[in-house]
Amino acid sequence: MWALSTSGGDTAYHHGDLRRSLIAAARDLLRAGGVEAVTLREAARLAGVSHNAPYRHFASREALLAALATEGFRALRKALEEAGRRAEPPERLTALGRAYLRFADADRATFRLMFGGVVEDADHPDLAEASSATFGALRSVVTERESPAGAERDALRAWALVHGLAHLVADRQIDAARAEACLK
Amino acid sequence: MWALSTSGGDTAYHHGDLRRSLIAAARDLLRAGGVEAVTLREAARLAGVSHNAPYRHFASREALLAALATEGFRALRKALEEAGRRAEPPERLTALGRAYLRFADADRATFRLMFGGVVEDADHPDLAEASSATFGALRSVVTERESPAGAERDALRAWALVHGLAHLVADRQIDAARAEACLK
């Protein structure tokens, strides 16, 4: 059918772009039923291939989950950067926090996959890079406004506050509006 | 062997107290290999019973996980209450936060199970009760020191800060000492 050249470096062969299709299918499964619902065989079914085709693109189920988490970190980073670009230093940090919370609220399952510990960053280089790049984008904004004394601790505090709110939102223990009200 | 009367209401029959043994086995599996490693069949094996015996005590695998999470919330609540009892109002909140962080650091897998969304509180009454009781213990201390104006928001902020730090500790993104340094 379509024959785009994929961004991941895989070229399109028989199926068109099975890797991308599998990730898309897995994302649907993740959002619909959480991590437990993400299955190599079901993703293959949705993509219209045999139960073993995924192994040409992902070494294991965990590798597929890692790809989903990687995608999530890239999306979050993009959201953070856009939010930062739209605001000036005084309110920039608040804007980032809001973007962070909105991400967690809009895609709870992916957020939990990213931070749930089911996939270890260390085992998946792409994931490790995407996650540290995302934290870097956040950190650079957090530290830009503070004087050196205690800056590190304040940065960590800000990050932890937003991160905690995001988890509470993802777990449906508070709603997104109340969380945003906490961002000063 | 031993014949304690269990707290859950189950009496001891053939095995002694299978329910308790299964929970203990599952706890070991959880700590050793994360949620994915918790298996009804493996827990049964460790308890020395057949693969179907657990169904006399847990309706499903998720019910066993819910029992583990419930146990976790009760332990956390106990830790919070003890910490609160040992400190007076000015530092009491910090003491609670420290206890919260130590819990997350000492038993990362259980912490993630409690807040990871794999088990839904709504589906397990005991879990729902234990978790809300724990939050109640936390909330009562958080709100005791603030004046009414903005108290609710400050309480939520404090909770979110500690909760975020705990997640970062559990995910090994910062270490426990750095987290504690953020508790003012």
Added chain:
DNA sequence: CCCAGATGTTGACAATGCCCACATATCTCC
């Protein structure tokens, strides 16, 4: 003493992750 219910066992089935050998499409190089 005997029965009802609680507890544990055996056997089975479908789904899954993963491995193997094999088939087929595409690319490279001549």
Added chain:
DNA sequence: GGAGATATGTGGGCATTGTCAACATCTGGG
């Protein structure tokens, strides 16, 4: 343009797991 190499997809199979049904055994009350 054709042959070999490589990438991609298929089919079968195996061990493990969650769950169900039927059966066995233990315990306590009448």
